[in-house]
């Protein structure tokens with residue numbers, strides 16, 4: 001009789017513990033309030049204004065191989081739009097893979113000269129992947145090596161503005177997942193070649209659909225949580241949080257890749273290429289971004305302008321997260337259609353003060369180039385940021 005009572009008691013206690021545990025989780029998720037101190041957006045705390053252009057290819061990036069009549073083998077890897085950093089490591093592997101499977105590449109040896117056109121993130125990761133595959137005779141030819149879109153980019157890992165060709169969706173998702181694993185290993189300190197350049201931080205969006213991250217959930221990422229961001233100034237916002245978001249420090253990562261490639265004896269040549277025939281090597285990989293509009297005569301290439309403002313003299317610990325909200329479609333003074341958004345990422349430029357942390361963005365203006373800088377968008381962007389944080 002005594003034994004029976006004891007087991008009953010144990011069952012009741014277990015059930016109560018389970019109930020308390022469940023209640024704890026439910027209430028915790030309902031009331032997950034994150035207190036965030038906004039960045040200082042007074043003009044003395046705003047730094048460099050950056051205008052740059054995403055090399056967007058309508059439909060999908062060009063990731064293909066062509067073999068010319070003269071036997072030249074040209075691989076194309078360009079047009080990644082607003083997701084170049086997200087897709088670079090995976091698309092390098094995908095495109096370089098054609099070298100191993102194509103008939104035209106039958107006589108390719110590890111010492112055969114290979115020329116890459118373009119020194120942006122796509123060109124650099126293409127070279128990195130070739131080195132990992134054992135190739136030893138690589139030259140990167142580029143018109144510019146510094147201050148490229150690749151250095152300036154925000155650094156959120158998510159294929160947010162990819163105008164995907166549905167047929168390509170599966171490949172793009174796989175490439176993105178491979179990239180997540182790559183940057184995650186850097187963030188966790190377990191990558192064999194790179195010890196910094198990417199960090200894991202919470203990424204906040206208004207809706208799950210805005211994040212582009214849902215295909216990664218359950219594969220490499222945890223589910224997003226419903227949270228309240230409390231800016232401690234009376235403003236609160238309902239958001240979703242991906243606590244395992246990846247921020248890529250694009251400037252730092254470009255520097256690390258450049259150093260790695262130089263150490264591996266990759267040759268860097270400063271030259272503008274106007275025709276593939278100018279290049280002596282039989283094997284060419286075209287990673288020229290917007291340059292492909294003329295080099296490959298690709299009419300699907302569109303320049304998508306973006307505005308960014310670096311922040312300075314902030315409290316870095318307050319900004320270790322990413323925020324992205326969309327403000328819909330508008331028209332610029334120059335008549336361009338603009339998709340406005342506000343985002344804040346913890347970007348830091350090497351060589352600046354350790355308190356110079358944070359970048360705010362961003363616009364998406366199709367067909368705008370350096371000739372139509374849409375300068376007024378910088379101020380609209382700051383206003384949008386202040387409105388979001390409840391500062392106006």
Ligand SMILES: Cc1cc2nc3c(=O)[nH]c(=O)nc-3n(C[C@H](O)[C@H](O)[C@H](O)COP(=O)(O)OP(=O)(O)OC[C@H]3O[C@@H](n4cnc5c(N)ncnc54)[C@H](O)[C@@H]3O)c2cc1C
Pocket residue numbers: 052053054055078079080081082083084085086087117118119120121122123141142143144145148149150151152153154155156157158271272273274287288289290291292295304305306307308361362
């Ligand atoms: C504002 C902004 C924010 C962004 N944020 C993100 C983000 O958060 N996450 C993300 O994943 N992506 C982001 N991106 C997108 C990403 O930056 C781009 O997709 C990526 O940098 C493109 O890299 P790329 O190597 O193709 O081009 P680029 O960096 O433009 O490099 C092209 C290279 O080709 C060379 N070249 C071109 N033509 C020739 C020629 N004829 N001869 C010789 N060399 C030539 C150039 O000199 C250069 O070296 C952002 C972009 C912008 C503008």
